[in-house]
């Protein structure tokens with residue numbers, strides 16, 4: 254299944270490094286090409302020779318070999334890889350990855366990697382529990398990197414708790430599952446909207462909202478990561494799409510978003526409206542900046558088109574339509590009403606009453622409500638992980 258897949262294993266200074274040769278099966282049985290990179294400290298826990306023999310490639314630590322001057326380009330390796338696994342990931346390396354502290358070959362390669370990154374922490378329980386470790390892990394997962402949770406058990410220190418690196422067999426399963434998922438949406442077209450819309454009052458001012466677009470961009474990255482062709486219609490946001498499979502269309506107003514969505518809806522297998530589209534816009538847009546007056550000016554508003562409702566009326570039986578509902582009260586009731594009225598296949602409910610959910614945060618807490626009224630509540634998670642949950646639900650519907 255992994256035949257020809259190119260995998261970098263980054264190994265850091267933790268006792269769990271001695272288990273990494275068990276990942277040799279990646280090459281021997283699964284047919285992957287494996288490049289190992291060790292930090293200086295990792296060499297004290299596992300020998301480069303063992304890793305070189307198992308991977309049939311020199312295990313690297315330094316960017317060049319002083320004996321013959323051979324240069325090992327982190328940039329080339331970063332482009333080469335289909336997946337990078339950092340295991341065991343020590344507290345020090347997690348910190349370097351989170352802050353971009355590129356002082357060794359492993360971290361420079363990580364910074365150059367364009368592929369999905371998985372990391373399996375291994376450390377003593379107090380180090381794992383420390384807020385700085387937690388913050389670094391949150392930073393990495395919010396970038397879309399995949400945490401392979403450490404297990405609870407007896408640690409090398411003699412203490413018992415969370416911090417034991419996941420077993421190599423389980424990591425292999427996770428990698429296999431990742432490559433299986435990478436083709437899950439191949440041949441499918443996803444249309445995703447993200448961010449706010451701005452409705453102009455005059456050339457200087459607008460009516461807008463606090464949406465950052467993070468959720469929609471995370472969905473677009475995740476869908477493209479599973480092989481979909483993605484059209485991402487983005488309102489005014491400070492986000493960038495990294496995956497080559499994403500075609501981005503920038504818009505400002507609800508009318509522009511409507512036009513971009515209308516142009517792309519017919520060929521979309523799955524449409525996810527995560528944008529916070531303005532419900533109203535000023536009836537008239539002043540041609541010049543409105544000057545300060547004694548009496549505050551009245552701004553008369555008119556409704557925008559409800560894009561999602563329109564799509565709900567037009568959708569064909571083979572098209573899936575997913576909406577979002579951001580609520581502050583009567584959450585479930587309101588979301589069910591939107592699911593019904595807008596003829597959706599699924600609605601993603603988030604409540605501003607949940608701490609860490611909604612606009613501007615890197616996390617979200619969602620409830621998924623399916624067409625058949627099946628309701629699933631999820632924990633508070635990084636938006637990249639929330640995107641995974643939403644796409645898992647979409648894949649069961651497809």
Ligand code: CTP
Pocket residue numbers: 507526527528529530531532557558559560561562575576577578579580591
């Ligand atoms: N939506 C849309 N076009 C609009 C307004 C909303 O397509 N003009 C979509 C949003 O992208 C979201 C869903 O409708 O997927 C629900 O948006 P939300 O603002 O929660 O609900 P509204 O229908 O606007 O109702 P209300 O503001 O009263 O809660």
